[in-house]
Amino acid sequence: MRAELEKPVIDCPDPRGLAAFYARLLRLRVLENAPDWVVLGRKEGMRELAFQRVEPWVPPTWPDPDQPQQMHLDIRVDDVDAVEALALSLGARRAPGSPEVGYRVFLDPVGHPFCLVHGSAPVDDPRIGFDTSR
Known part of the structure:
Protein backbone atom coordinates (compact mmCIF):
# COMPACT_ATOMS: atom_id res chain seq x y z
CA MET A 1 0.00 0.00 0.00
CA TRP A 57 -15.76 33.35 0.44
CA VAL A 58 -15.25 33.93 4.16
CA PRO A 59 -11.64 35.01 4.83
CA PRO A 60 -9.68 33.81 7.87
CA THR A 61 -9.77 36.19 10.82
CA TRP A 62 -6.47 35.13 12.40
CA PRO A 63 -5.36 35.96 15.06
CA ASP A 64 -9.00 36.10 16.26
CA PRO A 65 -9.31 33.18 18.72
CA ASP A 66 -13.03 32.80 17.91
CA GLN A 67 -12.19 31.64 14.39
CA PRO A 68 -8.82 29.85 14.20
CA GLN A 69 -6.53 30.09 11.18
CA GLN A 70 -7.36 26.48 10.18
CA MET A 71 -4.03 26.09 8.29
CA HIS A 72 -1.02 28.08 7.22
CA LEU A 73 2.07 27.59 5.09
CA ASP A 74 5.61 27.69 6.50
CA ILE A 75 8.01 28.91 3.83
CA ARG A 76 11.74 28.52 4.61
CA VAL A 77 13.83 31.40 3.27
CA ASP A 78 17.53 32.18 3.19
CA ASP A 79 17.13 36.00 3.14
CA VAL A 80 14.04 36.92 5.14
CA ASP A 81 14.30 40.65 4.43
CA ALA A 82 14.47 40.13 0.65
CA VAL A 83 11.58 37.65 0.62
CA GLU A 84 9.54 39.92 2.92
CA ALA A 85 10.04 42.80 0.47
CA LEU A 86 8.93 40.55 -2.40
CA ALA A 87 5.87 39.27 -0.49
CA LEU A 88 4.81 42.81 0.40
CA SER A 89 5.29 44.00 -3.21
CA LEU A 90 3.04 41.14 -4.38
CA GLY A 91 0.19 42.12 -2.05
CA ALA A 92 0.91 40.36 1.25
CA ARG A 93 0.77 42.26 4.52
CA ARG A 94 2.51 41.71 7.82
CA ALA A 95 0.26 40.09 10.44
CA PRO A 96 -0.29 42.03 13.65
CA GLY A 97 2.05 40.98 16.46
CA SER A 98 4.32 38.96 14.15
CA PRO A 99 7.48 37.79 15.96
CA GLU A 100 10.97 38.64 14.77
CA VAL A 101 12.78 35.54 16.03
CA GLY A 102 12.80 32.48 13.79
CA TYR A 103 9.79 33.40 11.67
CA ARG A 104 7.62 36.29 10.53
CA VAL A 105 3.88 35.97 9.96
CA PHE A 106 2.14 37.49 6.94
CA LEU A 107 -1.32 37.42 5.40
CA ASP A 108 -1.60 36.66 1.69
CA PRO A 109 -3.77 38.89 -0.53
CA VAL A 110 -7.00 37.17 0.61
CA GLY A 111 -6.07 36.78 4.29
CA HIS A 112 -4.50 33.31 4.67
CA PRO A 113 -1.62 33.40 7.15
CA PHE A 114 1.81 32.18 6.10
CA CYS A 115 5.19 32.28 7.81
CA LEU A 116 8.60 33.13 6.44
CA VAL A 117 10.82 30.81 8.47
CA HIS A 118 14.47 31.84 8.69
CA GLY A 119 17.62 30.80 10.49
CA SER A 120 18.97 27.30 10.89
CA ALA A 121 16.66 24.37 10.27
CA PRO A 122 16.39 22.16 13.37
CA VAL A 123 17.35 19.03 11.36
CA ASP A 124 18.36 18.39 7.77
CA ASP A 125 15.51 15.96 7.14
CA PRO A 126 12.27 16.53 9.07
CA ARG A 127 11.39 12.82 8.81
CA ILE A 128 14.33 11.82 11.01
CA GLY A 129 13.00 10.46 14.26
CA PHE A 130 9.42 10.18 12.96
CA ASP A 131 8.05 6.65 13.09
CA THR A 132 5.62 6.10 10.18
CA SER A 133 5.00 2.42 10.94
CA ARG A 134 2.18 3.07 13.40
Missing part, protein backbone atom coordinates in the same frame (compact mmCIF):
# COMPACT_ATOMS: atom_id res chain seq x y z
CA ARG A 2 1.19 3.48 -0.78
CA ALA A 3 -0.12 6.81 0.46
CA GLU A 4 1.63 10.07 -0.37
CA LEU A 5 0.62 13.65 0.16
CA GLU A 6 0.09 15.19 -3.26
CA LYS A 7 -0.59 18.83 -2.42
CA PRO A 8 -2.47 21.17 -0.11
CA VAL A 9 -5.50 22.87 -1.64
CA ILE A 10 -6.28 26.42 -0.55
CA ASP A 11 -9.82 27.81 -0.69
CA CYS A 12 -10.09 31.35 -2.06
CA PRO A 13 -12.36 33.73 -3.98
CA ASP A 14 -10.05 34.00 -7.04
CA PRO A 15 -7.84 30.95 -7.73
CA ARG A 16 -5.94 32.57 -10.59
CA GLY A 17 -5.17 35.70 -8.59
CA LEU A 18 -3.99 33.90 -5.47
CA ALA A 19 -2.05 31.33 -7.51
CA ALA A 20 -0.22 34.19 -9.26
CA PHE A 21 0.84 35.55 -5.84
CA TYR A 22 2.26 32.20 -4.68
CA ALA A 23 3.78 31.36 -8.09
CA ARG A 24 5.87 34.54 -7.98
CA LEU A 25 6.70 34.24 -4.27
CA LEU A 26 7.75 30.57 -4.49
CA ARG A 27 8.99 30.53 -8.11
CA LEU A 28 6.46 27.87 -9.12
CA ARG A 29 4.92 27.20 -12.53
CA VAL A 30 1.24 27.04 -13.37
CA LEU A 31 0.49 23.42 -14.26
CA GLU A 32 -3.32 23.54 -14.43
CA ASN A 33 -5.28 26.73 -15.05
CA ALA A 34 -9.07 26.83 -14.96
CA PRO A 35 -11.30 29.62 -13.64
CA ASP A 36 -12.15 27.66 -10.47
CA TRP A 37 -8.98 25.53 -10.06
CA VAL A 38 -5.26 26.27 -10.43
CA VAL A 39 -2.33 23.96 -9.63
CA LEU A 40 1.28 25.07 -9.17
CA GLY A 41 4.52 23.10 -9.13
CA ARG A 42 8.25 23.34 -9.75
CA LYS A 43 8.00 21.23 -12.92
CA GLU A 44 5.53 19.10 -14.89
CA GLY A 45 4.09 16.34 -12.74
CA MET A 46 4.97 18.08 -9.44
CA ARG A 47 1.51 19.21 -8.35
CA GLU A 48 2.59 20.98 -5.15
CA LEU A 49 0.00 23.64 -4.34
CA ALA A 50 -3.57 24.12 -5.57
CA PHE A 51 -6.23 26.81 -5.28
CA GLN A 52 -9.98 26.32 -5.58
CA ARG A 53 -12.79 28.85 -5.80
CA VAL A 54 -15.16 28.87 -2.83
CA GLU A 55 -18.38 30.88 -2.80
CA PRO A 56 -19.31 32.52 -0.63
Whole structure:
Protein backbone atom coordinates (compact mmCIF):
# COMPACT_ATOMS: atom_id res chain seq x y z
CA MET A 1 0.00 0.00 0.00
CA ARG A 2 1.19 3.48 -0.78
CA ALA A 3 -0.12 6.81 0.46
CA GLU A 4 1.63 10.07 -0.37
CA LEU A 5 0.62 13.65 0.16
CA GLU A 6 0.09 15.19 -3.26
CA LYS A 7 -0.59 18.83 -2.42
CA PRO A 8 -2.47 21.17 -0.11
CA VAL A 9 -5.50 22.87 -1.64
CA ILE A 10 -6.28 26.42 -0.55
CA ASP A 11 -9.82 27.81 -0.69
CA CYS A 12 -10.09 31.35 -2.06
CA PRO A 13 -12.36 33.73 -3.98
CA ASP A 14 -10.05 34.00 -7.04
CA PRO A 15 -7.84 30.95 -7.73
CA ARG A 16 -5.94 32.57 -10.59
CA GLY A 17 -5.17 35.70 -8.59
CA LEU A 18 -3.99 33.90 -5.47
CA ALA A 19 -2.05 31.33 -7.51
CA ALA A 20 -0.22 34.19 -9.26
CA PHE A 21 0.84 35.55 -5.84
CA TYR A 22 2.26 32.20 -4.68
CA ALA A 23 3.78 31.36 -8.09
CA ARG A 24 5.87 34.54 -7.98
CA LEU A 25 6.70 34.24 -4.27
CA LEU A 26 7.75 30.57 -4.49
CA ARG A 27 8.99 30.53 -8.11
CA LEU A 28 6.46 27.87 -9.12
CA ARG A 29 4.92 27.20 -12.53
CA VAL A 30 1.24 27.04 -13.37
CA LEU A 31 0.49 23.42 -14.26
CA GLU A 32 -3.32 23.54 -14.43
CA ASN A 33 -5.28 26.73 -15.05
CA ALA A 34 -9.07 26.83 -14.96
CA PRO A 35 -11.30 29.62 -13.64
CA ASP A 36 -12.15 27.66 -10.47
CA TRP A 37 -8.98 25.53 -10.06
CA VAL A 38 -5.26 26.27 -10.43
CA VAL A 39 -2.33 23.96 -9.63
CA LEU A 40 1.28 25.07 -9.17
CA GLY A 41 4.52 23.10 -9.13
CA ARG A 42 8.25 23.34 -9.75
CA LYS A 43 8.00 21.23 -12.92
CA GLU A 44 5.53 19.10 -14.89
CA GLY A 45 4.09 16.34 -12.74
CA MET A 46 4.97 18.08 -9.44
CA ARG A 47 1.51 19.21 -8.35
CA GLU A 48 2.59 20.98 -5.15
CA LEU A 49 0.00 23.64 -4.34
CA ALA A 50 -3.57 24.12 -5.57
CA PHE A 51 -6.23 26.81 -5.28
CA GLN A 52 -9.98 26.32 -5.58
CA ARG A 53 -12.79 28.85 -5.80
CA VAL A 54 -15.16 28.87 -2.83
CA GLU A 55 -18.38 30.88 -2.80
CA PRO A 56 -19.31 32.52 -0.63
CA TRP A 57 -15.76 33.35 0.44
CA VAL A 58 -15.25 33.93 4.16
CA PRO A 59 -11.64 35.01 4.83
CA PRO A 60 -9.68 33.81 7.87
CA THR A 61 -9.77 36.19 10.82
CA TRP A 62 -6.47 35.13 12.40
CA PRO A 63 -5.36 35.96 15.06
CA ASP A 64 -9.00 36.10 16.26
CA PRO A 65 -9.31 33.18 18.72
CA ASP A 66 -13.03 32.80 17.91
CA GLN A 67 -12.19 31.64 14.39
CA PRO A 68 -8.82 29.85 14.20
CA GLN A 69 -6.53 30.09 11.18
CA GLN A 70 -7.36 26.48 10.18
CA MET A 71 -4.03 26.09 8.29
CA HIS A 72 -1.02 28.08 7.22
CA LEU A 73 2.07 27.59 5.09
CA ASP A 74 5.61 27.69 6.50
CA ILE A 75 8.01 28.91 3.83
CA ARG A 76 11.74 28.52 4.61
CA VAL A 77 13.83 31.40 3.27
CA ASP A 78 17.53 32.18 3.19
CA ASP A 79 17.13 36.00 3.14
CA VAL A 80 14.04 36.92 5.14
CA ASP A 81 14.30 40.65 4.43
CA ALA A 82 14.47 40.13 0.65
CA VAL A 83 11.58 37.65 0.62
CA GLU A 84 9.54 39.92 2.92
CA ALA A 85 10.04 42.80 0.47
CA LEU A 86 8.93 40.55 -2.40
CA ALA A 87 5.87 39.27 -0.49
CA LEU A 88 4.81 42.81 0.40
CA SER A 89 5.29 44.00 -3.21
CA LEU A 90 3.04 41.14 -4.38
CA GLY A 91 0.19 42.12 -2.05
CA ALA A 92 0.91 40.36 1.25
CA ARG A 93 0.77 42.26 4.52
CA ARG A 94 2.51 41.71 7.82
CA ALA A 95 0.26 40.09 10.44
CA PRO A 96 -0.29 42.03 13.65
CA GLY A 97 2.05 40.98 16.46
CA SER A 98 4.32 38.96 14.15
CA PRO A 99 7.48 37.79 15.96
CA GLU A 100 10.97 38.64 14.77
CA VAL A 101 12.78 35.54 16.03
CA GLY A 102 12.80 32.48 13.79
CA TYR A 103 9.79 33.40 11.67
CA ARG A 104 7.62 36.29 10.53
CA VAL A 105 3.88 35.97 9.96
CA PHE A 106 2.14 37.49 6.94
CA LEU A 107 -1.32 37.42 5.40
CA ASP A 108 -1.60 36.66 1.69
CA PRO A 109 -3.77 38.89 -0.53
CA VAL A 110 -7.00 37.17 0.61
CA GLY A 111 -6.07 36.78 4.29
CA HIS A 112 -4.50 33.31 4.67
CA PRO A 113 -1.62 33.40 7.15
CA PHE A 114 1.81 32.18 6.10
CA CYS A 115 5.19 32.28 7.81
CA LEU A 116 8.60 33.13 6.44
CA VAL A 117 10.82 30.81 8.47
CA HIS A 118 14.47 31.84 8.69
CA GLY A 119 17.62 30.80 10.49
CA SER A 120 18.97 27.30 10.89
CA ALA A 121 16.66 24.37 10.27
CA PRO A 122 16.39 22.16 13.37
CA VAL A 123 17.35 19.03 11.36
CA ASP A 124 18.36 18.39 7.77
CA ASP A 125 15.51 15.96 7.14
CA PRO A 126 12.27 16.53 9.07
CA ARG A 127 11.39 12.82 8.81
CA ILE A 128 14.33 11.82 11.01
CA GLY A 129 13.00 10.46 14.26
CA PHE A 130 9.42 10.18 12.96
CA ASP A 131 8.05 6.65 13.09
CA THR A 132 5.62 6.10 10.18
CA SER A 133 5.00 2.42 10.94
CA ARG A 134 2.18 3.07 13.40
